[in-house]
Amino acid sequence: xxxxxxxxxxxxxxxxxxxxxxxxxxxxxxxxxxxxxxxxxxxxxxxxxxxxxxxxxxxxxxxxxxxxxxxxxxxxxxxxxxxxxxxxxxxxxxxxxxxxxxxxxxxxxxxxxxxxxxxxxxxxxxxxxxxxxxxxxxxxxxxxxxxxxxxxxxxxxxxxxxxxxxxxxxxxxxxxxxxxxxxxxxxxxxxxxxxxxxxxxxxxxxxx
Amino acid sequence: xxxxxxxxxxxxxxxxxxxxxxxxxxxxxxxxxxxxxxxxxxxxxxxxxxxxxxxxxxxxxxxxxxxxxxxxxxxxxxxxxxxxxxxxxxxxxxxxxxxxxxxxxxxxxxxxxxxxxxxxxxxxxxxxxxxxxxxxxxxxxxxxxxxxxxxxxxxxxxxxxxxxxxxxxxxxxxxxxxxxxxxxxxxxxxxxxxxxxxxxxxxxxxxx
Numbered sequence: 001x002x003x004x005x006x007x008x009x010x011x012x013x014x015x016x017x018x019x020x021x022x023x024x025x026x027x028x029x030x031x032x033x034x035x036x037x038x039x040x041x042x043x044x045x046x047x048x049x050x051x052x053x054x055x056x057x058x059x060x061x062x063x064x065x066x067x068x069x070x071x072x073x074x075x076x077x078x079x080x081x082x083x084x085x086x087x088x089x090x091x092x093x094x095x096x097x098x099x100x101x102x103x104x105x106x107x108x109x110x111x112x113x114x115x116x117x118x119x120x121x122x123x124x125x126x127x128x129x130x131x132x133x134x135x136x137x138x139x140x141x142x143x144x145x146x147x148x149x150x151x152x153x154x155x156x157x158x159x160x161x162x163x164x165x166x167x168x169x170x171x172x173x174x175x176x177x178x179x180x181x182x183x184x185x186x187x188x189x190x191x192x193x194x195x196x197x198x199x200x201x202x203x204x205x206x207x208x
Numbered sequence: 209x210x211x212x213x214x215x216x217x218x219x220x221x222x223x224x225x226x227x228x229x230x231x232x233x234x235x236x237x238x239x240x241x242x243x244x245x246x247x248x249x250x251x252x253x254x255x256x257x258x259x260x261x262x263x264x265x266x267x268x269x270x271x272x273x274x275x276x277x278x279x280x281x282x283x284x285x286x287x288x289x290x291x292x293x294x295x296x297x298x299x300x301x302x303x304x305x306x307x308x309x310x311x312x313x314x315x316x317x318x319x320x321x322x323x324x325x326x327x328x329x330x331x332x333x334x335x336x337x338x339x340x341x342x343x344x345x346x347x348x349x350x351x352x353x354x355x356x357x358x359x360x361x362x363x364x365x366x367x368x369x370x371x372x373x374x375x376x377x378x379x380x381x382x383x384x385x386x387x388x389x390x391x392x393x394x395x396x397x398x399x400x401x402x403x404x405x406x407x408x409x410x411x412x413x414x415x416x
Contacts (some may be wrong), residue, residue: 005255014386016256017225020358024253031254042257045232046239047213050248050256087319092399100387101303121387138391151229152363169406170394174380176410178222179308179329179358181397182390183346185367188380198377202384 001165004034004061004089004104007051008039008079010071014151015099016049019065022158022174026166034058036081040140044070055085062162066144068100068120070153076104083109095161097146098146099208106145107132110179115144120150122139152189155180209373212269212297213241214310216261216287217291218279222359223307224257227273244289252278254382264291268300271369276328276359281416284312285287288378290309291317303369305354307362313338314353324350329399330360330414347392360397363388 003023006014024031035041035051042048065088069075075082086109090096098106103119106112107130117132118140128134138149139157141164148157159180163171163181194202214222230240233296243249244257250256272294277283282362283290294317298304306314311327314320315338325340326348336342346357347365349372356365367388371379396402 012229014222014225014229017222020255021253023221024255033255045229045230047232047241048258048260050258052256138389150270150385152386152388152390155360156391156393160240161212167340170404172394173406173410175392175394176395176399176406177358177414178358178360179397179399180390180392181346181401182360182388182392183246183364184383184388184390185364185371186376186380186383189383189387191384194380194384195391196395198384199379206385 001028001063002030002032002058002061003063003065004032004058006064006066006082006175007033007035007049008075008082009042010044010074011067011069012100013043013049013069014152015102015154016065018152018154019097019158021164021178022124022155023095025061026170032058032061036079048098055081058142059089061089062094064089064093066098066102066105068102070206070208072101072104072123076108078107079136083156086111093144095144097161099148099157100150103127103147104130105133111145115145116140117145117147118149120206121149123146128201168189209236209271210240210266210269211271211273213239213275214272214290215243216283216290217250217258218252219275219277220308220359221251221257222254223275223310223362224273226362227307227366227369229386230370231342232365234378239294240269242266244317244319250391260275263289267297269297270301271303272297272301272305274310274313276306276310280312280331281311284316294319300411301352303352303354304364305369307323307356307365308358311335312338314355317352318355323353324348325353325355326357327355330411338370339350356380362371387409
């Protein structure tokens with residue numbers, strides 16, 4: 001199983017690292033880090049991750065994982081090669097997935113038209129404008145497409161996908177390996193529970 | 209504020225990415241990725257992260273973040289330069305932190321002797337043998353040392369630390385940016401809730 005973990009400048013590292021840490025260690029998986037140009041890719045808060053392959057080197061991955069990032073708007077404008085690769089690779093992939101604003105790239109590639117999908121809460125209208133039927137769920141599985149809400153939701157998405165691919169017991173075991181028994185210190189992780197003025201401040205921040 | 213995110217071969221990417229994503233974007237933070245040798249560092253499931261600096265280039269960071277990884281045992285044996293750097297840097301740092309088995313490296317550097325600390329559940333005895341007073345809490349704050357349990361606990365640790373450094377409102381806002389409203393699909397993230405045979409299988413896996 002070839003998994004394409006997609007990289008582009010301005011992505012958020014945790015968007016990708018969540019599902020990667022769940023999916024990559026499993027038997028038979030070949031984890032590929034792919035970008036328009038191979039080499040170092042700088043994430044939105046400075047971490048640098050290496051793309052080992054060009055997109056064109058991996059035209060038919062079995063699983064595709066697309067992260068979001070603070071650079072989501074620039075990516076929508078500039079990552080034309082990535083969007084074209086997604087459109088071409090999707091029909092052949094078993095699973096096509098995104099985390100956070102990464103779903104806007106799937107939508108731009110025409111993969112989400114008329115389909116239920118989720119994204120970071122602050123850009124739901126952007127995803128709707130790109131043709132998706134926006135869900136407020138944390139993880140949305142619609143046939144062969146799996147989308148996750150903001151950043152940390154990629155861990156939940158990865159575990160849900162692992163259960164689909166390898167069965168629940170394997171996914172449960174991975175959850176134990178990752179000691180994923182979260183204890184968020186505050187009740188502000190959701191747009192429904194955070195104070196309205198905080199929601200507005202973060203909305204402005206993420207939308208740029 | 210200079211934050212040293214420590215890299216070494218065989219580390220787990222998510223251990224570092226969790227606290228990085230919480231801490232690095234804040235105003236005034238300079239995020240440094242440091243390793244014994246600058247350049248690409250390969251994590252335990254294949255992701256390659258670039259160390260921009262050598263340990264010796266950053267002798268006095270304000271905050272230190274040490275990840276764990278499947279390579280924890282080799283790191284204890286081989287990362288002598290890292291352990292010496294930790295021992296020398298710790299007295300000058302405001303906060304010294306670890307995620308998962310990273311606490312064994314803090315312990316080897318003499319930082320945890322007789323102090324409460326946590327680690328991945330499968331190596332609690334190793335941490336005790338290295339002199340720490342092992343806690344089963346997910347995040348332990350003991351003075352200027354903050355340790356987290358396995359892998360995903362680094363997100364909780366980062367948010368707790370952010371609250372200490374910048375105040376609760378900032379930490380709450382970061383939690384909303386990361387949409388950290390976890391929905392683990394299973395009840396197997398803790399050694400207390402997972403089935404005993406699964407616990408034993410994962411223990412053998414992680415301990416190698």
